[in-house]
Every structure is written in structure tokens, then in C-alpha cells.
Amino acid sequence: MKHLHIDSIRKTYHGKLILSDIFLTCKKGETVGLLGRNGSGKSTLLKIIFGIEDAENKFVKVNGKVLTSFADSSSLINYLPQDNFLPKEIKVHNIIRLFLPPKRRNQLLNNDFIKPLLSRKFKVLSGGEKRILEVLLLLNSEADYILLDEPFNGISPINRDFIIKILNDEKNKGFIVTDHDYENVLKVADKILLLKDGLLKEISKEKELLEHGYFINTSDHNGI
Numbered sequence: 047m048k049h050l051h052i053d054s055i056r057k058t059y060h061g062k063l064i065l066s067d068i069f070l071t072c073k074k075g076e077t078v079g080l081l082g083r084n085g086s087g088k089s090t091l092l093k094i095i096f097g098i099e100d101a102e103n104k105f106v107k108v109n110g111k112v113l114t115s116f117a118d119s120s121s122l123i124n125y126l127p128q129d130n131f132l133p134k135e136i137k138v139h140n141i142i143r144l145f146l147p148p149k150r151r152n153q154l155l156n157n158d159f160i161k162p163l164l165s166r167k168f169k170v171l172s173g174g175e176k177r178i179l180e181v182l183l184l185l186n187s188e189a190d191y192i193l194l195d196e197p198f199n200g201i202s203p204i205n206r207d208f209i210i211k212i213l214n215d216e217k218n219k220g221f222i223v224t225d226h227d228y229e230n231v232l233k234v235a236d237k238i239l240l241l242k243d244g245l246l247k248e249i250s251k252e253k254e255l256l257e258h259g260y261f262i263n264t265s266d267h268n269g270i
């Protein structure tokens with residue numbers, strides 16, 4: 047069956063339990079929104095799925111193939127880390143050639159936002175320009191499943207809406223997206239999972255996020 051299947055993930059740091067028996071699935075054409083407070087373990091979970099962080103226990107299967115190492119996962123799963131990951135001294139057009147196979151480059155090389163940046167080195171781009179380039183590289187990569195850690199960070203509304211549209215239109219990939227800009231996560235997600243106390247809870251209505259203490263109702267404080 048074609049899907050990403052994650053099971054029994056357990057992780058502790060220095061004796062503190064971060065992830066306890068995590069189970070989740072993501073199908074092609076589906077976007078899973080992963081929410082949680084600071085330090086709840088979202089980035090750790092994505093790194094474990096991608097294979098760049100160890101876990102005490104884990105089971106990751108993609109399209110029927112069990113993945114045991116990063117080498118197994120790299121062509122099937124791709125990962126946008128929270129921090130910039132592209133080489134600083136390389137020009138954007140070379141980065142695109144380096145990261146994407148020929149048949150996947152044109153869309154990005156002809157993108158109206160990316161075109162003016164092509165001859166500039168990554169290090170001179172603004173924070174938002176860097177993030178958009180990274181997100182678009184991931185979205186155009188060949189992997190079936192893409193893990194996006196804070197893709198909307200620093201991105202202005204028009205470009206954010208462009209990324210939301212790509213995520214909503216893409217039916218050949220599955221996405222797991224985490225971002226503190228939770229309203230944007232709600233706009234792209236087919237299902238929402240809240241990571242709290244090491245466990246994942248499926249959320250069916252926005253008000254459950256309030257009930258689980260993901261945010262507080264500020265109107266309670268000013269009497270509105």
C-alpha cells in the first residue's frame with residue numbers, strides 16, 4: 047500500500063521522555079499538520095522519520111519498504127529543516143542544478159519570484175527569499191513524502207499563499223507540515239495531529255486545540 051507509515055517511535059533525551067509510542071500515517075496526496083508547543087518534540091520526530099536522528103525504538107515504512115537508515119530514506123523522503131540548509135557561497139542557479147534533476151528544474155528556473163535571484167549567492171538573499179527557495183526546492187524534489195519544519199517562517203503573505211496553493215494542488219506527494227503559524231497549517235492539512243506530553247492526538251475541530259492548551263482564549267481576559 048502506498049503510504050508513509052510511522053509506528054512505535056520512542057525517544058528520550060538525557061532520561062526525559064520526548065516521544066512515546068508515536069504512530070502516524072500519511073498517504074500520497076495528503077497533508078498531515080503537526081502542531082505542538084515549543085519543545086514538544088516536533089522537529090525531533092521529523093528528524094527521526096527522515097533518519098538523521100536516532101530513536102530508542104522506531105518503525106518507518108514507505109510504500110511497503112521498511113526504512114532502517116538515512117541511506118534507505120533519502121530518495122523516498124525529503125526534509126526541510128527548521129534552519130537554513132543550503133550552501134552559502136553557491137549561486138541560486140547552481141543550487142537548483144545541484145539539488146534537482148534536469149527534468150524538475152525548469153519550473154523553478156522560470157518562477158517569477160526565483161528568476162531575479164538566480165545569479166545571487168545564497169548568503170546574500172533575505173531571510174524570506176532563502177526560505178522560499180528552500181521550500182520550492184523541496185516541493186519540486188523527487189521524493190514521494192516531504193517533511194516541512196516551519197516552511198512559512200519569515201515568508202510574506204503573497205508568497206505564503208503561493209506555497210499553500212502548491213501544497214493543496216499537489217496530489218502525487220504526501221506532506222507532514224509543522225509550523226507555529228497554525229492557521230496556515232490548518233489551511234493545508236487534511237488531518238491535524240497535536241504533539242503533547244510525548245503523544246500524538248488527532249484534532250477534529252479547532253476548538254480542541256484550545257481545550258488541549260495549545261493556545262489560550264485571549265478574549266476571556268479582556269471580557270470580549
Ligand SMILES: Nc1ncnc2c1ncn2[C@@H]1O[C@H](COP(=O)(O)OP(=O)(O)OP(=O)(O)O)[C@@H](O)[C@H]1O
Pocket residue numbers: 059060064082083084085086087088089090091128
Ligand atoms: N540534541 C538534543 N539534546 C538534548 N535535548 C534535545 C536535543 N534536541 C532537542 N532536545 C530537547 O528535546 C525537546 C524537543 O525538542 P524539539 O526541537 O523536537 O521540539 P519542537 O517541538 O520542534 O520545538 P520548537 O517548536 O520550539 O522548534 C526539547 O525539550 C529540546 O530541548
